[in-house]
Amino acid sequence: MLAWNQKSFLIVDDFSDFRSSVRSMLRELGVKEVDTADTGEQALKMCSQKRYDFVLHDFNLGDGKKNGQQVLEDLMTDKLISHESVFVMVTAENSQAMVMSALEWEPDAYLTKPFNRASLAQRLEKIVQRKNLLKPILQALDRGKPAEVLAACVNLTKQDPRFAPLCLRYKADALRDLNQHEPLEAFLKSILADRPQPWAFSALGKLLHKRGRNAEAQAVYEEAIRTFNAMPVLFDGLADVLIALGDRRRAQKMLEEAVRLSPYAVRRQRLLGQLALENKDFDGASKAYRQAVSQGQFSRFKDPETNLGLAQALISRGGERGLDARTRVEINQTLSEVAKEHTNDAGLQVRARLMKATSVASSDPEMAAKLTEQAMARLDGMEQFLSADAALAVAAQLTQLGQEAAGAGILKSCAEIYGDDPVVMQNIAKQTGDPDILSAGKAAIDLNMQGIRAYRAGKLGEAQDLFRKGLALQPKNISIALNMAQSLLHMGVQNLDAASLAECQNSLKMVGKMPETDPRYERYQKLRIRAFGE
């Protein structure tokens, strides 16, 4: 029997009747410490102040509020709850489609309303029993030590082979975190050959996708969907792979399927909006972005790009016909939010203003001119780099608003910063035929390629010279700057003379204004830490 009187509980439900009913069930079990909350936000706050042994959380806390799954995600991501604590998701309906929105963080159990005291006690006792058994694994997880998780799994299985099924997922996650790709692949394939589970399919698909084996990943996801036809994460995974393979139309179809199964997922709706926008399905894009904005309100995945996306989709949907008053109001609202919440982000301020100017260009040209002017003034002094997509959108809008020269300027700096990415260059070419912009970076990019070859061949000095020459031509090019820094750091920072260290630091400083969403940002951070010793 459990020592109930020593355990602390948090009940989260928006119905006070339910809270008091569960509270009295717990009292009868002998529980002394029961706190309650009626919103997810309050629950998060309470969990940050006190460690609870048990959280009983209702899934659906009303429209426009954080739901149980979002709270669980926040608790785990922000480490507000230990892996040893018990999180029970209380739902109104069995196997609720909404609950399936995430495989990443799963509650320890689901309890379907209504439940009685006997059911509650039985469930909790079993979970505690299991968690006691898994204690070494859970403690290693709390310490964030995947190698120890792995060792604990091996130990437990050795102790009794019957425990092996309990360890499967912990082991797979640990192998993933340790980047042990081959053992992980073999392990997942052995699980799937015996007893397929959705998470194992998803993990294998992700692994293959990450390693660039997209055709294989596609086959895995397709088999997974044949076996488990109602799991949204599998459609998400297939969509990612299809995007990588360039089939954006089918990727959109897959996400539409996932959204049909489980509409409550901010990131999924946002990606769907983005794909639909690219596929020129402006109705679909508006719908998905609108969902993403409204659901994102209370989510940790709230993102100004979603608001900008919604505005873009609505403007594109209007097309030549222009916008009706209601749409203009919606655009204004969604953009004002961005401007209000990101006052210090010059890039977002510029983009929100230009977007709004575009939306009122025909209905209120004066206002459009004013907003454009403000945006251009902000652009002038801006140090931070726009992402390639943002820069392309800004350039197009400037041109459309009659500021061709400013638009060309944006394209030019975009070509300098991202010129080594052929996709970006293709998109720039869609907006301009100016050879000054399109081929200015060519020499530098060639030097960069030669530099990479020399670096790979171990000719370090030669590589440094080539990168240096390239960087002199295009000092803001992120790739060349990072390559320059890396080739200098290759011998170890302690072996650099003062001039070389300064050169390394300067090239990093120059691209330090890159957007954090850039896939190279992590690499930049690592190099920066080495070069600046922070």
Add this chain to the structure above:
Amino acid sequence: MKDQDQGLDFSMVIASTVHDMKNSLASLIQAHGQWLEKLPEAQRGTPEQGVIDYEFAHLNGMLVQLLGLYKLGVNQLPLRPDYHELDDFIEAQLAFHQEVLASRGISARYSVDDFGLPGFFDRELIGSVVSNVVINAIRYARSEVLITAGQVGEQLVISVNDDGPGFPAKMIENQTDYVLGINQSSGSTGLGLYFAANIARQHQRQGVPGHIEIANGGELGGGLFSIYLP
């Protein structure tokens, strides 16, 4: 407006109404439970109480099943199999029905053969199937219900046995018709078999699907329902 916007999608209307009904019922059951606790001991455990508890459970089971059938129909019933300890699974079933069993004066027990590994199935789905079968067994049982889990060949078998009069001979003879949904005339029991068989079939291992069987006899001599999971 497009064509599809005209008129109502009736199965969807039913599903969302059932969802609300289930929420209502949950509040009702809960309020009733709290109210009961305030009653003096002498007024508890009356025969009416047995009827109320049983019909609450029965209603709840039917609504869950109806939602399940809807999701099956629109291909949205998520299957998420995992490893589960059988005594845990069965204990949870008995705990869930504790009030009904007590107020109807039926003793329930279970036995699990020791076969080494936990079972592999979707806990929610198999749970709703077994729960409905248990409610049915309680209805017909005189004094006892027995749940067993064991292994037959490579398959896990969960059975529910009672000491009542058993299934009608016609139903046992024609069980394939119920399973395939051909004969649905026998009300909720028939629909229950259809649902159970469908859930069983979703559980497959290397091409072998699960199935259900009904018979009379078993240890208690009454109805015997078995679900086979590969």
